[in-house]
Amino acid sequence: xxxxxxxxxxxxxxxxxxxxxxxxxxxxxxxxxxxxxxxxxxxxxxxxxxxxxxxxxxxxxxxxxxxxxxxxxxxxxxxxxxxxxxxxxxxxxxxxxxxxxxxxxxxxxxxxxxxxxxxxxxxxxxxxxxxxxxxxxxxxxxxxxxxxxxxxxxxxxxxxxxxxxxxxxxxxxxxxxxxxxxxxxxxxxxxxxxxxxxxxxxxxxxxxxxxxxxxxxxxxxxxxxxxxxxxxxx
Numbered sequence: 539x540x541x542x543x544x545x546x547x548x549x550x551x552x553x554x555x556x557x558x559x560x561x562x563x564x565x566x567x568x569x570x571x572x573x574x575x576x577x578x579x580x581x582x583x584x585x586x587x588x589x590x591x592x593x594x595x596x597x598x599x600x601x602x603x604x605x606x607x608x609x610x611x612x613x614x615x616x617x618x619x620x621x622x623x624x625x626x627x628x629x630x631x632x633x634x635x636x637x638x639x640x641x642x643x644x645x646x647x648x649x650x651x652x653x654x655x656x657x658x659x660x661x662x663x664x665x666x667x668x669x670x671x672x673x674x675x676x677x678x679x680x681x682x683x684x685x686x687x688x689x690x691x692x693x694x695x696x697x698x699x700x701x702x703x704x705x706x707x708x709x710x711x712x713x714x715x716x717x718x719x720x721x722x723x724x725x726x727x728x729x730x731x732x733x734x735x736x737x738x739x740x741x742x743x744x745x746x747x748x749x750x751x752x753x754x755x756x757x758x759x760x761x762x763x764x765x766x767x768x769x770x771x772x
Contacts, residue, residue, distance in 0.1 A: 539741050540733035547572040549736075549744040550585050554620075556750030557589050563624055570623065570650035575734045577682075577717075578725040582740045584647045589747070592618045597643040600625055609640040616643040623651035626702060639700045645673075652702060653677050664713065665700045672713030682722055685713035 541549070550571045554564035567585055574581030591597035597618035600608045608625060610617045619642045626637065626648070642648050649663040653675055664674030664685060673686040717725070736744075 539736045539738070541736055542733060543572050543576055543729070546575050546582055546734045546736065549741075549748060550582065552748035552751050553744040554585075554589065554747075556747040557593060559620060563620055566623055566627075566651055566655075567620055567647075569654050570647055573650045573654040574646070576726055576729055577722055578729055579646070581647075581650070582734070582736050582744070584644045586740045586743050588618065588620050588644045588647055590743075591616065591643045592620055600639070603640075606637045607640065608638070616641050619644050619648035619651070623648050626652060627655045637702045639702065642700050645700045648700065649675050653682070661702075663700065663702050674713065681719050682717075683715055683719070684717040684722070686716040687714050 547568045551564055551568035554567050555561065559567065567588070571581035571585045574584065588597070597616040597620075598610050598612045599621045600617050601611045603609045608617065608622060617639060622639050622642055626639065629637070639648065645663075645665055652661055652663055661677045662674065664672060664676075666672055671687055675685065676683045
């Protein structure tokens with residue numbers, strides 16, 4: 539299915555609420571999905587995986603283990619970025635040195651949450667994949683630079699540490715530049731022209747969970763304001 543950015547965001551928001559996420563977390567996840575999709579990245583795929591991890595208890599919430607370090611509340615499980623993203627963003631004013639999130643389930647989705655929330659400052663999110671390749675993103679003065687290599691960029695390698703720096707003078711980029719501003723503008727223009735591609739399985743998942751936000755059609759539901767009302771001008 540080809541959808542607009544707004545449609546993709548709305549689908550994710552409804553599904554996240556239907557899956558039981560608090561409204562603020564659902565909104566953050568939806569905005570991060572849109573942020574990824576506008577650059578032609580698989581935002582809906584990542585948020586579906588993150589929601590699935592949470593619903594099937596493969597990922598859990600986070601806790602502080604020491605200064606500037608977040609890990610899973612349960613040992614030997616992944617951190618759900620659906621929850622870690624909000625914690626990181628809420629503590630951004632405290633970050634003057636790297637903050638580490640241990641074993642996030644979808645680091646690219648967390649990256650998007652941070653980048654969207656802090657796009658007016660300088661932010662760097664980076665990790666090393668299983669081969670030691672540096673991946674991540676730096677946002678500075680509304681410009682973005684993605685780090686990574688290969689045709690399947692920014693994939694999760696499994697268990698990893700993600701290091702976040704939010705400062706006016708973040709460390710210089712040392713990894714391979716995958717996309718710079720010019721390349722990202724080109725990718726963005728392509729999305730505006732062609733829309734966001736959503737796989738059928740992802741669409742089914744989003745619709746199924748989004749449907750849980752609906753209520754049965756009845757006289758009482760209409761009296762309470764559901765739907766279009768009893769007359770066209772209602």
